[in-house]
Amino acid sequence: MNKILILFAHPAFKRSTINAALRDGIEGEDGITIHDLYGAYPDFFIDVDYEQRLCEAHDIIIFQHPFYWYSTPAILKEWLDLVLEHGWAYGSQGNALAGKYTLQAITAGGDGASYRTGGTNGHTIGELISPYRATASLCGMHWLPPFVVLGVHRGLPGVIVNGHVERYRQAIIALRDGRVNYQEAARHEYLNSNLKAIIREP
Ligand SMILES: Cc1cc2nc3c(=O)[nH]c(=O)nc-3n(C[C@H](O)[C@H](O)[C@H](O)COP(=O)(O)O)c2cc1C
Incomplete structure (x- = not known):
């Protein structure tokens, strides 16, 4: 069983609809740690040692957040800047994250x-999150395509939200239980483009 760490970043969690629903769907599952960064560090004073021990104790690290200005809420950048230290995350002696898997779970308006060349946002989600992919590579991590929920601005109907919640839950449980075909997953734009193609039934 893989141990999964979800680094959850939402600066206005009380007003969250979709991230709160996605998170509720996996809360309390065995082997899954949900670590709310804004809850833990409202003043942004990140406990680097604690975060590094937490990462070391998990096999798969997931950054879950709303898309803010084509990127992440600010605390995730602070987290990367402070926690991924030379000699721990990268550099000739830095291999604490090597071999672990990582992905983002992103909700976007x-x-x-709109997330296409020529679309209103001009770039794909994959292009916009390339710094995360490069960071994972530098740290020797295996990068997986993001789990993505788009079109949130339109106000998603409950039935659609429930579908995303169920698919997020399926994906996380399958990652935990080692039932994701990583090679197949890497061929898809999003982890949830076609979950059936990448997850083996229990
Ligand atoms: C400060 C801010 C910046 C945002 N930037 C983007 C963006 O760049 N692209 C996008 O598609 N949506 C953007 N949005 C919309 C959010 O991604 C959307 O409201 C969020 O995913 C909804 O999730 P929630 O219900 O958990 O809050 C932004 C929203 C805020 C408040």
């Missing part, structure tokens, strides 16, 4: 058509 824009829809699928």
